[in-house]
């Protein structure tokens with residue numbers, strides 16, 4: 001088993017079995033969704049250093065791609081998810097020139113790009129195609145059990161991607177690019193191509209999560225699948241746990257999303273406060289996330 | 303290292319009429335450079351002469367305005383840096399290593415594009431040449447001293463199995479003791495048939511070189527055997543004079 005493999009199997013089994021003993025399936029589903037998105041952010045940011053604030057754009061594109069494949073082409077849900085992922089990858093390809101930007105410019109440009117996708121989808125002139133601002137209803141394929149099970153599989157795929165990157169040549173190349181793009185070129189790494197591969201991989205994960213989310217809730221509006229909060233949550237969870245590792249984003253998501261559900265939904269104003277404090281403490285004391293605490297006491301982090 | 307008949311006949315690298323610069327600033331003026339198989343050439347010149355620019359132009363980090371570069375019979379001008387590296391040019395930059403990756407990961411990146419069997423074979427040799435590094439392979443490269451990092455970046459360059467090793471001031475920031483160690487390691491690599499191009503101000507490296515080139519104001523002022531350089535009074539005064547003895551950094 002490659003490093004981190006057993007952790008992944010454990011997490012996947014946990015979410016596969018928990019519904020039998022724990023009633024709040026919506027919470028479990030959303031948690032898996034954020035685990036996938038956090039790993040998607042991890043693939044891009046942790047392994048290449050690009051922080052995509054507009055990450056939710058891929059999520060929304062996947063949700064709409066899958067939904068329209070169901071509504072217009074009458075595909076069954078599972079193949080439709082792949083159409084959704086393909087749409088996200090297509091959007092990512094169109095946006096690939098953004099990778100020429102760096103740091104804050106990239107973060108902001110990706111945010112702007114996701115807004116563009118949102119405005120296109122919700123444009124009233126496109127009602128006949130996307131239902132514009134009125135949102136999507138997939139009532140005819142609604143199936144909470146099957147969509148939950150599908151999210152378990154998507155989660156397994158996301159974790160497998162990160163385990164692969166943690167152990168592979170490609171992951172090493174990406175980390176080298178993140179550290180020193182020019183020196184990575186000296187190692188014979190095609191910097192542009194590897195970055196684009198990570199970008200597309202990351203978009204595909206968000207697209208799969210978006211499509212599965214659309215199927216699970218089966219009624220949604222453009223605002224809800226292009227909600228900037230989705231990006232922010234996924235990014236904070238990832239950074240809180242620690243990037244470029246498998247377990248960092250998992251820990252971050254379980255802890256913070258758990259916290260959000262504990263106090264955030266009943267008392268959102270307190271949650272904002274706690275969330276804000278957590279972020280400040282993180283930046284000040286743990287810039288490399290929770291996993292750096294484990295590393296400090298010499299625990300190997302896969 | 304073995305060479306085909308064609309490779310023996312033509313030089314390893316032949317650059318001619320190189321013109322390059324930054325924005326409107328022209329730095330290199332018609333520079334010619336040749337490096338034979340298994341030859342070591344040292345590139346001397348005062349600060350700002352364009353040594354770094356010349357090396358970067360060879361690697362494709364500075365765009366050429368004019369000129370041609372041939373390496374093992376292949377034209378390099380249109381190629382990206384990583385493509386040039388894959389043809390067998392290793393570059394040891396000032397940065398050199400990836401500080402947040404372990405020694406082992408750094409070495410793996412050195413042999414990134416080689417077939418696995420070749421990497422394993424080279425790893426064996428590495429064990430003999432750089433035993434300290436191999437022993438500490440789990441350590442982050444960023445925690446090494448400057449000298450150790452330099453050795454790591456050398457080992458990394460070696461892992462890629464290059465034909466030509468290009469180095470920009472390998473002595474920079476090193477104590478005399480480490481300069482000696484680097485020179486000794488380079489001598490070993492050169493002895494095994496590796497060609498080198500070294501931009502240096504530290505004349506301790508001169509002993510490695512068969513030939514020297516002097517760059518001044520972006521033009522080649524002198525190119526010839528090292529012995530010819532050492533016998534030329536004017537050059538000797540302007541280059542060896544600067545640093546008191548040709549042995550600076552050797553003790």
Ligand SMILES: Nc1ncnc2c1ncn2[C@@H]1O[C@H](COP(=O)(O)OP(=O)(O)OP(=O)(O)O)[C@@H](O)[C@H]1O
Pocket residue numbers: 324327329347348349350351352353354355356
């Ligand atoms: N990135 C850059 N942008 C603009 N000008 C540059 C740049 N790098 C170098 N130069 C200029 O090009 C000229 C040659 O610089 P270069 O670094 O090649 O010299 P060098 O011979 O390597 O000097 P040193 O011995 O100090 O390393 C200098 O006049 C320098 O100011």
Ligand SMILES: [Mg+2]
Pocket residue numbers: 353354355470
């Ligand atoms: Mg220089």
